[in-house]
Amino acid sequence: MRRLPRAFYARDAISVARDLIGCLFVHAGPEDVTAVRLVEVEAYRGDQDPGSHGFRGPSPRTRTMFGPPGHLYVYFTYGMHWCANVVCDREGVCEAVLLRAGEPAEGLDMMRVRRPGIADDRLLAAGPARLTLAMGIGKPHDGASLLRGGSMWCAEDEATERHRARAVWTRRIGLAAGRGDDLEWRRVIPGHPHASRRR
DNA sequence: CAGAAGATCTGC
DNA sequence: CAGATCTTCTGC
Numbered sequence: 001m002r003r004l005p006r007a008f009y010a011r012d013a014i015s016v017a018r019d020l021i022g023c024l025f026v027h028a029g030p031e032d033v034t035a036v037r038l039v040e041v042e043a044y045r046g047d048q049d050p051g052s053h054g055f056r057g058p059s060p061r062t063r064t065m066f067g068p069p070g071h072l073y074v075y076f077t078y079g080m081h082w083c084a085n086v087v088c089d090r091e092g093v094c095e096a097v098l099l100r101a102g103e104p105a106e107g108l109d110m111m112r113v114r115r116p117g118i119a120d121d122r123l124l125a126a127g128p129a130r131l132t133l134a135m136g137i138g139k140p141h142d143g144a145s146l147l148r149g150g151s152m153w154c155a156e157d158e159a160t161e162r163h164r165a166r167a168v169w170t171r172r173i174g175l176a177a178g179r180g181d182d183l184e185w186r187r188v189i190p191g192h193p194h195a196s197r198r199r
Numbered sequence: 200c201a202g203a204a205g206a207t208c209t210g211c
Numbered sequence: 212c213a214g215a216t217c218t219t220c221t222g223c
């Protein structure tokens with residue numbers, strides 16, 4: 001397993017989304033380690049993308065996304081959900097990849113504890129807010145580094161390429177009409193049991 | 200300062 | 212399919 005270096009993130013969000021599929025996303029907390037294999041992500045770009053929180057420039061909430069690559073942008077939505085993004089491109093440029101779904105790869109028991117009442121393991125991290133719930137990620141992790149020394153990171157292993165080869169581009173989920181809903185910036189392994197499903 | 204919309208999920 | 216629930220931004 002190889003932790004992804006800074007150079008991986010220091011590119012536009014489309015390129016990062018394409019290559020992030022099949023990678024592991026790891027959270028090594030003080031008491032436990034959880035990890036998922038990413039099977040669904042979405043690219044968000046700044047001033048070219050009305051779907052991005054950073055479309056109209058930086059704000060206190062989106063400051064992290066305008067910062068250096070290789071960090072986590074965590075935001076709160078719908079009054080109760082946290083979603084995690086990987087910050088891309090160079091400092092000052094708003095580009096990020098939303099982590100939408102993953103297959104549990106480590107810490108399955110802890111994920112079940114964090115997601116009481118979810119009987120089907122396929123649903124543990126099949127959605128951006130489900131993924132953060134299963135992995136214990138929230139506001140304190142906004143701005144956390146994914147690079148050397150941090151307790152969260154992305155990594156490649158021997159299975160990554162196999163997953164990447166199956167991924168396709170589709171339209172992004174949950175965007176209102178005219179806000180970039182027509183752009184095919186969602187990278188997903190079609191039909192994967194751990195990807196998010198039609199509502 | 201008020202109002203609307205939001206990168207959603209669960210349970211009925 | 213509706214309810215939960217609150218932050219952020221926009222417009223007046």
